[in-house]
Amino acid sequence: MLSVDGLTFGYGKRQQQIDGISLALGAGEVLGLLGPNGAGKTTLVSLITGQLPPRSGRVTLQGEPIRLGHRDIALVPQEYAFYPKLSVLENLRYFGGLLGLEKSELQTRVTGALADTDLGGCASVRSGALSGGLKRRLNIAIALLQKPKLLLLDEPTANVDPHSRAFLLNAVRQLRASGTAIIYTSHLLGEVEAIADKVAVMDRGQIILQGPLHCLLSEQHNRVEMKLDSTPDDALCQQIALTPTANPWYQCNLDACGLNLAEAIEAVERAGVGIQQLHYGSRRLEEVYLKCLAGAEANP
Numbered sequence: 001m002l003s004v005d006g007l008t009f010g011y012g013k014r015q016q017q018i019d020g021i022s023l024a025l026g027a028g029e030v031l032g033l034l035g036p037n038g039a040g041k042t043t044l045v046s047l048i049t050g051q052l053p054p055r056s057g058r059v060t061l062q063g064e065p066i067r068l069g070h071r072d073i074a075l076v077p078q079e080y081a082f083y084p085k086l087s088v089l090e091n092l093r094y095f096g097g098l099l100g101l102e103k104s105e106l107q108t109r110v111t112g113a114l115a116d117t118d119l120g121g122c123a124s125v126r127s128g129a130l131s132g133g134l135k136r137r138l139n140i141a142i143a144l145l146q147k148p149k150l151l152l153l154d155e156p157t158a159n160v161d162p163h164s165r166a167f168l169l170n171a172v173r174q175l176r177a178s179g180t181a182i183i184y185t186s187h188l189l190g191e192v193e194a195i196a197d198k199v200a201v202m203d204r205g206q207i208i209l210q211g212p213l214h215c216l217l218s219e220q221h222n223r224v225e226m227k228l229d230s231t232p233d234d235a236l237c238q239q240i241a242l243t244p245t246a247n248p249w250y251q252c253n254l255d256a257c258g259l260n261l262a263e264a265i266e267a268v269e270r271a272g273v274g275i276q277q278l279h280y281g282s283r284r285l286e287e288v289y290l291k292c293l294a295g296a297e298a299n300p
């Protein structure tokens with residue numbers, strides 16, 4: 001559906017903020033776009049939506065080159081993109097009107113966007129008076145009026161309370177289920193882990209890691225997380241290099257103790273400690289992210 005090939009871009013003649021980026025996204029897939037401040041995420045998003053022209057490379061949607069104002073691409077920007085003095089409904093009618101829809105279709109889409117973002121209860125409220133979470137929802141509602149095939153969300157949950165965040169994540173899941181391709185930039189790795197099918201990590205204008213989320217998380221590694229039913233004694237902690245993480249969870253470092261998984265489990269059981277739960281061979285996205293950025297820093 002979306003294909004980005006060899007994209008480069010610089011804000012100034014001698015600058016290169018985007019340096020040879022390629023990625024692909026299918027219908028109903030969510031790409032989590034990660035990277036530290038200034039990595040180039042927003043710039044890449046602006047290139048994909050056609051707001052910025054690439055220096056080289058190309059972006060196509062369903063085989064067609066993208067252009068600014070493409071009907072099938074909608075952007076939910078970081079900043080609030082509506083008129084604060086207008087009510088929620090007036091904003092939706094205004095932005096829907098820009099799409100040049102027939103009156104009945106416009107009404108259907110406004111009603112649908114209100115329902116999808118659960119903003120029906122505040123349709124007549126002045127947009128500037130909404131809470132931060134509801135403003136974010138209005139930003140999304142405006143993008144949904146387009147019924148886009150590709151939706152780009154640039155840090156949609158920044159400064160949003162947990163309840164509104166859960167709502168927004170659920171809305172993203174529903175859009176994905178309806179076949180919308182989604183690019184989701186965020187600094188909240190747990191959030192990306194919860195919704196993304198694919199992840200791309202950017203650093204200094206390049207993608208330094210990308211792949212399906214489950215592949216990135218399931219790379220074999222040497223840590224075993226154990227939930228124990230009693231406190232292990234010092235001897236056991238030493239024997240299997242066990243350190244407490246969050247009570248009653250402990251982490252065993254197989255490299256440090258020189259044991260394999262079966263031997264470590266046996267040692268715990270022999271010490272009379274029960275294992276209630278065990279995680280092995282899966283890494284949290286945060287760990288994957290920090291490791292790949294540390295690697296990029298070491299080899300600039």
Ligand SMILES: Nc1ncnc2c1ncn2[C@@H]1O[C@H](COP(=O)(O)OP(=O)(O)OP(=O)(O)O)[C@@H](O)[C@H]1O
Nearest residue numbers: 011012017035036037038039040041042043044202
């Ligand atoms: N309008 C601009 N003119 C010149 N340089 C810019 C402009 N916008 C961004 N930059 C620079 O381009 C680089 C990438 O910025 P960008 O905003 O795309 O990063 P980001 O990954 O989205 O960061 P953040 O996570 O803070 O939003 C940074 O070095 C930034 O200073």
